Amino acid sequence: AQSVSQHNHHVILSEAASLELGCNYSYGGTVNLFWYVQYPGQHLQLLLKYFSGDPLVKGIKGFEAEFIKSKFSFNLRKPSVQWSDTAEYFCAVGNTGFQKLVFGTGTRLLVSP
């Protein structure tokens, strides 16, 4: 069965700081990887996804993530955060085929102006 670990539960940054959120997954087969974002009071939205090809994927709003197969990791990065990036970020792994997505417990990011 798939599982996802997000080690940082809460992150506080100042505007313009760089961001890296960790995500590690456990699954023996081929996986699809996702980052979703949940802004305060809103539903989850897709930030970016990785299926195959270039392990560095770029998403919306300047976010990117790198798939490192040997480390079972898919860390999310942004070089310079903004106050509007305050949200909860979820890493998710899906098994190819049925696309059952398993989510990590989430990381709450607070960006102070």
Add this chain to the structure above:
Amino acid sequence: DARVTQTPRHKVTEMGQEVTMRCQPILGHNTVFWYRQTMMQGLELLAYFRNRAPLDDSGMPKDRFSAEMPDATLATLKIQPSEPRDSAVYFCASDTGLGAGSGELFFGEGSRLTVL
């Protein structure tokens, strides 16, 4: 603008009462998921359906929870009897079910349940 619609958005009820949450997936999406979000557990997958057939409901407490898709435009999640520990936000999501070709879930706004 296609979206997943959930009702009710908020529900406050007393312990022991029956609660039914409804979800209308995006037209043409054939896979529907129910997730529960709590502070302690994060997002937990309760059940999911493809072409209205349940594929996995192992995340759902069987004694009090039930999930159905009476038709392609309606998914329901029922709790009977409800308990305070069921208080959470319940999200419905749908996708096209194309497998590796898609993988993007479209989430509803959620149903916030409070059981007193």
